[in-house]
Amino acid sequence: MSSETLAARRDRAFGAGAPLFYNTPLHIVRGEGVELFDVDGRRYVDMYNNVPCVGHANPHVVEAMARQQGTLNVHSRYLHEGIVAFAERLAALHGPQIESVIFSCSGTEANEVALRMARLATGKSGIVCTNATYHGNSAAIGKLTRIGDISNAKGDVRAIPFPEKLRPLVPGASEADLAEAYLARLRGAIRGLEEDGTGFAGLIVCSIFANEGLPDVPHGFMARAAEIVHAAGGLVIADEVQAGYCRTGRWWGYDVLGFTPDIVVTGKPMGNGLPLAATAASRKLVEGFRATTRYFNTFASSPLQAAVGMAVVDVIEREGLAANVATVGAFLKSALAERKGRFVSIADVRGHGLFIGVEIVKTDAARTPDADRAVEIINRLKDKGFLTSNAGAYRNVVKIRPPLVFAKSHAEEFLVAFDATMVELDG
Amino acid sequence: MSSETLAARRDRAFGAGAPLFYNTPLHIVRGEGVELFDVDGRRYVDMYNNVPCVGHANPHVVEAMARQQGTLNVHSRYLHEGIVAFAERLAALHGPQIESVIFSCSGTEANEVALRMARLATGKSGIVCTNATYHGNSAAIGKLTRIGDISNAKGDVRAIPFPEKLRPLVPGASEADLAEAYLARLRGAIRGLEEDGTGFAGLIVCSIFANEGLPDVPHGFMARAAEIVHAAGGLVIADEVQAGYCRTGRWWGYDVLGFTPDIVVTGKPMGNGLPLAATAASRKLVEGFRATTRYFNTFASSPLQAAVGMAVVDVIEREGLAANVATVGAFLKSALAERKGRFVSIADVRGHGLFIGVEIVKTDAARTPDADRAVEIINRLKDKGFLTSNAGAYRNVVKIRPPLVFAKSHAEEFLVAFDATMVELDG
Secondary structure: OOOHHHHHHHHHOOOOOOOOOOOOOOOEEEEEEEEEEEOOOOOEEEEOOOOOOOOEHHHHHHHHHHHOOOOOOOOOOOHHHHHHHHHHHHHHHHOOOOEEEEOOHHHHHHHHHHHHHHHHHOOOOOEEEOOOOOOOOOOOHOOOOOOOOOOHHHOOOEOOOOOOOOOOOOOOOHHHHHHHHHHHHHHHHHHHHHHOOOOOEEEEEEEOOOOOOOOOOOOHHHHHHHHHHHHHHOOEEEEEEOOOOOOOOOOOOHHHHHOOEEEEOOHHHHHEEEEOEEEEOOOOHHHHHHHHHHOOOOOOHHHHHHHHHHHHHHHHHHHHHHHHHHHOOOHHHHHHHHHHHHHOOOEEEEOOOOEEEEEEEOOOOOOEHHHHHHHHHHHHHHHEEEOEEEOOOOOEEEEOOOOOOOHHHHHHHHHHHHHHHHHHHOO | HHHHHHHHHHHOOOOOOOOOOOOOOOOOEEEOOOOEEOOOOEEEEEEEEEEEEOOOOOOHHHHHHHHHHHHOOOOOOOOOOHHHHHHHHHHOOOOOOOEEEEEEOOOOHHHHHHHHHHHHHHHOOEEEEOOOOOOOHHHHHHOOOOOOHHHHOOOOOEEEOOOOOOOOOOOOOOOHHHHHHHHHHHHHHHHHHHHOOOOOEEEEOOOOOOOOOOOOOOOHHHHHHHHHHHHHHOEEEEEEOOOOOOOOOOOHHHHHHHHOOOOEEEEEHHHHHHHHEEEEEEEHHHHHHHHHOOHHHOOOOHHHHHHHHHHHHHHHHHOOHHHHHHHHHHHHHHHHHHHHHHOOOOOEEEEEEEEEEOOOEEEOOOOOEEEHHHHHHHHHHHHOEEEEEEEEHHOOEEEEEEOOOOOHHHHHHHHHHHHHHHHHHHH
């Protein structure tokens, strides 16, 4: 089966337009740890995939999955200890404000629960999000996607500019004044929802603004934002689908940005590829939601989700992956930051732990975002055996987000390919 | 760990109010085939669970799951043959109008895709559903849930009374006239959507009206309904989450009810417990959806979904489960129908294949639905080692829906317990 034939079959079976990475898509057959292998046996270092967080084909996860599927896998309207123990363990990874968990099968489903929970608890429907975000693909959650021009926000969703220092809302302002300028937009959005009768239910953000491009956030912004939200009677929803599970070197992105959410949404890495997501909050918030909705999710809270979810946390803790992420991430980020002076198209290197963004720009005075060059870089890196992608509000950020088991040796290997790529392009 | 202690832990970890079956919940630890075992080693015959369709802990599924998770499990933006082959196989199980597939992780997600696809294809937003249905738990899909009083239907969703013969819309009417009366309601709902400017996008039904209580549908209703929908420029969405995958003794519920859908949604049994769902339609419909939405689902279309989905279809075909369902289902339905004269609280026995509903009523002249007695029956059956539930528009239908591998010997065992239960209650 040639890749061309497979691509044609895929266009019919999925319908043309199902997203594919890279100019020449990768035809993939096997993975192990941070390595992926294509149909010709070629090795790639995976620097994109956060879902297989403890490594592709992790044997502990495979074993837990097979053992549980071979023992029992059924819905949650029977008593089963495994999923209760996993909910307890997940809640205990947060502060005391998080007590109870609602499991689901995707970040979209978990964000659906979170928004509905906030709306039921407040009796209001207005949600504030940032203007270049993504929280899922359902009708309700899709309304939050990349709103862009914030004057387009209407109905029960309002967008505010995401906080950043590279292209600041107020050029030349001090960091404190800049934070205040973004907070003023939050206050304005809340006021707008109150004035038109919609009312304010809550703020939802990715704790590290991943889809926005991992901006450097003015100091103190999120802590103050949470205060403003609470003062207005709203709830703070932290979408930790990308930010959580030690991605930043700490368990949660909100620890890094310094705020305390009321509702936490987790997903992607939880099951190392098994569909598994969760919405966690105080017992009072969760019970309020349950009493009104009688929420049930066929595949969620299953013994299989429990066993696999437990195995993933086991590996993260046993192998000290938070420390690995912090160490290797700091090394790689610092090495990339050194390249900023060397290669003219690098405007900025940002991120936390093993989630790093390299901002690519044109050489004009305005340092215009250059998505085409970012795409060129990721394609050349792929040809050299390193898998990344592009992201950010302007799609011009090279996104580096490997499995948590990524080692310093992988980073060193990558830097050689990165330098070669940048020399090819920037000279 | 006593069941009482576990229940208290569960109330905290999940929040109280997470649904549980039976007056004394089942504390479950193991399953095999159609049998489940509780913490004390007690055996139960599972006559409820349709998700583990090829049997609890089916070894072929366990093997496929472990092998694929140990080889590769990654998102769908790389080329991978497994999921393309599974999409082709799934599409080929339908008629020629179904060509392409969008995979997702739950029936809710798949119905989200279906509704959005219909709305994009028609440029209209109005959806017609029945008044006692359930298609999922998201904000958009939850709007279809048990609308009940159809005068409450507003906005972009309109409900019509579900078609049935037991409590007909027009008492005493001929079957043809009764079908016509229900069709008139469909026409009225479409007209209402057109007149208020919403416009009509499509009709969504469970092909066998499972949540409505598996009613006997006036002959020809669905074929005529599909004609009316198409004449009005709308699309017919068959929710086969419960009806499909040989549940009725045929592959699809729409084969039994005699209509041809434009969009087919499948879910529950597809992965024998792995979260796996699909929305299938013509290539044109799917590509229209993809072009507008650029839909992507992190955990869906994965090599794991493919391998497990394939294994389930393999077992269904290799073990001739459609024939088993037809044979055993006909035996059980006929045996239960015989009991209708013997036990006064049984008003009706309905269903298709291994999906059978026993309608429980009071002894008054109106034969009032008796949900309390149905609940009493399912609890007594559970105490005797047989797991069922109650369902239907009035919650008064004993719902029998075992794994497809349910054998005649299980049915015979069940009938003894059923008779004993009915004698206890009806005398």
